[in-house]
Amino acid sequence: MGITVAAFDAAGVTLQAELGPNLNHRDTAFGGSVAALAILAGWTHVHLRLRAAGIETHTVIQDSSVRYDAPIFDVFSACCGDISDDAWARFTRTLSKRGKARIRVRATLESQGERVGHFEGAYVAMAARRS
Numbered sequence: 784m785g786i787t788v789a790a791f792d793a794a795g796v797t798l799q800a801e802l803g804p805n806l807n808h809r810d811t812a813f814g815g816s817v818a819a820l821a822i823l824a825g826w827t828h829v830h831l832r833l834r835a836a837g838i839e840t841h842t843v844i845q846d847s848s849v850r851y852d853a854p855i856f857d858v859f860s861a862c863c864g865d866i867s868d869d870a871w872a873r874f875t876r877t878l879s880k881r882g883k884a885r886i887r888v889r890a891t892l893e894s895q896g897e898r899v900g901h902f903e904g905a906y907v908a909m910a911a912r913r914s
Contacts, residue, residue, distance in 0.1 A: 784816055786823065793835060795864015796828040802857055812855035817892060821902035822847055824861035825888040829906045832866070836875065840908040845885060847904035855894045861902065863890035874908075882910040 785801035798820055805816035822844050833840050866888060877884035885907045892900035 784819065786820060789860055791827070791831065793832070795862065796824050796831065797860050797862045798824045798827065799858060799860040802855070802859070805859075809854070810856075812859055812894075814849070814851060817851070817855065817859060817861075817900065818847070818849045818902070820859070821849060821861040821863075821890045821892060822904060824863040824890050825902065825904050826906060828863040828866070829886060829888060829908065832871065833875075833908060838875065838878065838908075839911040840878070841911055842906055842908045845905040845907045847902065849892070849900060849902045851892075851900045853894075853897065853899045855892075855899050857895050859892065859894040859899065861890045861892055863888060863902075865889050878908055878910065884908055 785804045787799050789797040789799040800820050805812050807813040830842055874884045874886040885905050887905050890902040891898055
């Protein structure tokens with residue numbers, strides 16, 4: 784897919800993909816590749832925040848949706864980083880209490896400086912078992 788990390792910090796993650804490996808029959812980005820990039824951006828954001836907090840988990844995508852607003856003719860990215868402090872606190876508190884928690888994450892899809900879609904997904908984190 785030609786994915787690279789364009790940016791990441793405590794506030795968010797931006798992943799980028801080249802068009803070439805992700806072309807469809809219309810010479811635009813394949814929707815499945817766009818969705819996969821968005822899912823990975825959301826997972827990466829949740830994973831890195833948990834790791835920064837010293838919380839070891841197994842995190843998986845539970846459900847997701849993507850809205851495509853425009854065709855993608857060039858390099859595209861998924862920017863994820865809008866988890867509110869309240870939502871994050873609820874998520875980590877539930878994870879600590881029950882060993883499992885779910886959080887909803889959104890990402891903006893962009894290409895050539897324009898918004899081309901958006902993503903929303905639910906991720907489930909399960910406390911890692913120690914052996």
